Amino acid sequence: MTYPLDEARKEILSALENALSQLHIGLTPRSYKKLLGGEELTKVLESPPENMGDFAFPCFFLSPVLKKSPKDIAKDIAKKIEPSKWIEKVETKGAYVNFFIDSKNLKTSTVKSILEKQEKYGYLPKKNKKVIIEHTSANPNGPLHVGRARNPIIGDALVRIFKAAGYDVESQFYLDDMGKQVAILTWGLNNLDSKNVPKSEYDKPDHQNVGFYQAANELMEKDGKIAEEIGEIVKRSEHGESKTIELVHKAYALVLEGINESLGRVNIQIDKYIPESMFVRNKSVEQVINKLKKTKYCHEEDGAFYLDLDPFGIKGRNTKFFFLRKDGTTLYATRDIAYHQWKAKHADLLINVLGEDHKLESKQVEIALKLLDTKILPWVLFYAFVSLPGGKMSTRRARVVYLDELIDECIERAYMEVEKRRGNELSESKMKRIAEMVGIGSLRYNIIKVQPEKDIVFKWEEALNFEGNAVPFIQYAHARACSILSKIKDEKREFDSNTLTHDSEVKLIKQLARFPLFIEDASSSYKPHIIANYLYETASKFNQFYRDCPVLSEKNTMLGKSRITLVDVARIVLDNALQLLGISAPEEM
RNA sequence: GGGCCUGUAGCCUAGACUGGAUAGGGCGACAGCCUCCUAAGCUGUAGAUCGCGGGUUCGAAUCCCGCCAGGUCCGCCA
Known part of the structure; x- marks a missing residue:
């Protein structure tokens, strides 16, 4: 699947190489690469401003080697390039050699290409590479709000673009089913009377349940006993206790259904939901812990374990990356490491879409992954928050636009x-x-x-x-x-x-x-x-x-x-x- | 206090990683265009010390240093 401009570009490049070698015999294609800092010659073809041609070749970088002004070099090169199938004419403007593509040829072949390929026009050849794009991954404790609305939308656009670019793409939603947020929700649903919980006007399960979360959260802050009960839920699921995990699952399932419905409204479909608990249950987190403990950066403090990240350029007070609590349970980031190892086994390329508040955590996970010799590290796309004119949104304070x-x-x-x-x-x-x-x-x-x-x-x-x-x-x-x-x-x-x-x-x-x-x-x-x-x-x-x-x-x-x-x-x-x-x-x- | 991100006309934004051709657009303002395929469109005018100050370079919005402002993070939370 090649396109007219690919062909044209190829022809221009070979004409350029030809002209350059004619002019300066010592300058081989390999040496331009050196001059360009390892770049292919392809990358130096720019798009000129309108009416100045279709591709431009800037000559600045040749100037110090040839001891000539870039303007003269451009002229020399232009003289050596003959019109051909794709090259209609060549002009110089200052230090640039501007190529004009034969427009008749381009018109005919472009129209033909689009008519042939129809809805696949623009798509690139199959790469036979799998990419996992993780996005959204919101806490399933309530409806999605606009503060993080960028996440699914950017994530889904990437999914679609990568598909068009020839990749096999799978979108994943990393489901936090072990954290405090879902535990609060679980406690609320099991202990509160719906009469005492504010009703939402939205007839969607995520909206109907968020009241339980908000009410429970409020009680937890006031009442130490409730906080303890919630802590107990967290602890039990972190220990992999099936009964508790099931209870939590039941609590968030409806919320997730609502989230999914909202995503559907904006044309987004998630291929797979990956629950955190999976990595606790299949013991892969345990393996991560054991391996991390053996690295020379691991230290113990009051029975808890951390990696010292100072040697990795992490500065200030954040150099201790705790991955195991003194009670033997793991932390979110630890489980995230196991998740990434698992993803790395199932793909050739990993992309994560995360809020900028996850930058440090993401860096910590990356360092751990390197220590564990993980072959593929994720490319992380961070986005800044959407805020309201008055300030940040928060589900807890109900200061939020859903x-x-x-x-x-x-x-x-x-x-x-x-x-x-x-x-x-x-x-x-x-x-x-x-x-x-x-x-x-x-x-x-x-x-x-x-x-x-x-x-x-x-x-x-x-x-x-x-x-x-x-x-x-x-x-x-x-x-x-x-x-x-x-x-x-x-x-x-x-x-x-x-x-x-x-x-x-x-x-x-x-x-x-x-x-x-x-x-x-x-x-x-x-x-x-x-x-x-x-x-x-x-x-x-x-x-x-x-x-x-x-x-x-x-x-x-x-x-x-x-x-x-x-x-x-x-x-x-x-x-x-x-x-x-x-x-x-x-x-x- | 430290790390990371952002700062381009009244407002929003592209370009920055890979330094180079007159810093592109849009909103709003002003002036025009419907006897002709939908005017959610088109054309034109005005509007920019590219946050501030240094430096590197033949050349800086772009690279380096310092400062200022906003965001974000710095939990045995997620």
Whole structure:
């Protein structure tokens, strides 16, 4: 599965190598690699600003070796490059050699490639590598809230992008069924009368049960005896006592069902739930402890064991990483180590999506994994919290906006918009369907389009702005394309690249041709927001084409037929890219 | 006190890891575009000491050092 631009790039690279060796016989491909610090020559091909060509080769790095100005080097190189199948012309601008790809060739082969591959266009060849992406992993003590809403959405976008990049992907939710949070919930459900527990207006099991958690938590803080009882639950499950584990399981199962339902509402499906207790029950945590105890970094303090992390660059007061309590029970991080060892055995690549509050713990786990000679370490994507204008959210203090509320609000506001714009044309059920696609799409897009490490202060007005760089802009471009196609009876797609000469047409096709490069880029750098940016650019170029190039009035000429084909392939690419972010592509809005 | 992350126009954001072509977008503001495929669109104008101060370099938003502000962590919690 290769794409037109792959071929073009390959040809440019070999032309470049050829030119360089002609110019300076001593400079072999290996020595450029050295100059570039081990980089392949592929990586130095950049995308120039608009209208300056399709690929650019900067010559700065050759300047000190050749003792010539980069500008002159660029000129020398350009002179040695002849037009070929893919290279239409070469220009220099300052220190850059700019390559212009033969646009006729690119137009024809891109359109052909999209029509052939359809919903698989952009996807990269199968890599035969398994990747486990762990995300969400929320405490099952209550509904998901927006503070951590980034986690499932970023995680799921990665799942989709990695699938497109040719990996076998499995998403996992690490289920904390042994911690204090679920113990509190368990105690609450077994000891409190539902009459004394505040009811939620949401008829979902996670919402219905969170009151028990909150009430129990309050009592625990006041009453030492209750705290002890809860502590007992924790202790028993950590000792692997089946009866207690079952009791806890019964308590959180309904909450988890509710969480799962919420995830489903935003198009997210988890492949596997992995309970922490599994690693206690199958004794793999015990093995971790025994091995860690044998390392030279292990020390004992009052019967508890820790690793001294000072030699690993962990500074300050955090150098003691306790992995075994004096009562012989394990800690969350210890069990996490066992989990990661297990994952490493079942995959070629591990990705975790975690809140930035887990940075230290994650580092500690990583060091332990290295000490245990674990072959595959996880790549961890940290995200900053979503906060409210007044401060941080907390389930404990009930100062929180739940994900479900956010979803409802998104859909409701989207509905108001649809009604305002199309209320007199569309049926109620149609508007509802559109509102759902727009509302949920907005939620996902707004989270994905921002770099995960930036703090987000959540404001309704901004989250639900439906104009400009927002999801309706993209969905609208898709709907426009569908609208044109719905007015064409002929299913046959004809295309003559010679007819499409308008600047907007050429730019749109070039944008479509780049899609596979963006999938490559987004997956290899673990950055879903790259796809969001691509979508915006693509929709924008489609809208410009829409403005400049009438389709239906030309439908009986070759130009018109080629334009219809272009509309269709643009529609396919928009759809595929939206799919990567888990956003629906409405045919009408 | 220490570690990590963030700081780009009134607001939001791309670019930073891999230093280079006039720092891209969007919202809001202002001025235009529907006898023509859905105006959730398009075009234009104004708006940036790239947090501050040093340094490295032919060249710094990008690398280094110091400072300031915000987030986050520093439990035998999870």
